[in-house]
Amino acid sequence: MAVRETIILDQPAINRALTRIAHEILERNKGTDDVALVGVVRGGDHLARCLQQRIQDIEGVEIPLGSLDITMYRDDLASRGSLPVEKTDLLFPLENKRIVLVDDVLFTGRTIRAAMDALMDIGRPRSIQLAILVDRGHRELPIRPDYIGRNVPTSVSEKIVVQFNDENNPTEVRVAKP
Ligand SMILES: O=P(O)(O)OC[C@H]1O[C@H](OP(=O)(O)OP(=O)(O)O)[C@H](O)[C@@H]1O
Numbered sequence: 801m802a803v804r805e806t807i808i809l810d811q812p813a814i815n816r817a818l819t820r821i822a823h824e825i826l827e828r829n830k831g832t833d834d835v836a837l838v839g840v841v842r843g844g845d846h847l848a849r850c851l852q853q854r855i856q857d858i859e860g861v862e863i864p865l866g867s868l869d870i871t872m873y874r875d876d877l878a879s880r881g882s883l884p885v886e887k888t889d890l891l892f893p894l895e896n897k898r899i900v901l902v903d904d905v906l907f908t909g910r911t912i913r914a915a916m917d918a919l920m921d922i923g924r925p926r927s928i929q930l931a932i933l934v935d936r937g938h939r940e941l942p943i944r945p946d947y948i949g950r951n952v953p954t955s956v957s958e959k960i961v962v963q964f965n966d967e968n969n970p971t972e973v974r975v976a977k978p
């Protein structure tokens with residue numbers, strides 16, 4: 801059966817959403833003190849880098865940036881067979897940091913649960929906040945984002961596709977309907 805895809809965010813819309821989220825992070829945290837970004841591989845790491853750049857543009861401060869591979873923390877690891885393990889790259893201490901976890905899509909919440917467990921095994925941040933480009937609903941765990949690019953009501957069978965270009969910049973978000 802043919803899959804129908806609709807663009808729901810184009811590049812300017814994504815850029816505006818990321819700029820707004822950068823301002824919201826600064827507002828909520830009253831600046832950049834102890835704020836650090838951790839992106840979930842893959843997708844969230846690219847968006848976290850975009851947010852770091854925007855925060856630098858606004859405040860003139862380069863806040864710490866890391867990426868987290870949650871593969872080994874998945875709750876379905878046993879049933880998934882072999883999965884590619886990506887790279888976790890967290891070179892700053894988490895202690896006393898206000899961590900903003902970043903991912904492209906929030907669906908069941910299981911990835912973010914895994915990401916929080918992975919983070920807590922590395923260190924003890926002061927707090928963890930969550931920034932998401934697209935919240936598509938259907939949560940299976942009590943997880944809610946602090947910063948949302950766009951709420952997109954979906955049916956369970958639909959899929960949200962976040963497209964990145966060769967420079968790992970987001971170019972469009974599509975909803976794919978089976
Ligand atoms: O809230 P959840 O139900 O956990 O879904 C959200 C996750 O799903 C997608 O990742 P996916 O598992 O497709 O892996 P990928 O992004 O690495 O391709 C997306 O990038 C989020 O990380």
Ligand SMILES: O=c1cc[nH]c(=O)[nH]1
Binds near residue numbers: 874875876914
């Ligand atoms: O732990 C996880 C992460 C993503 N998806 C799942 O089903 N489980």
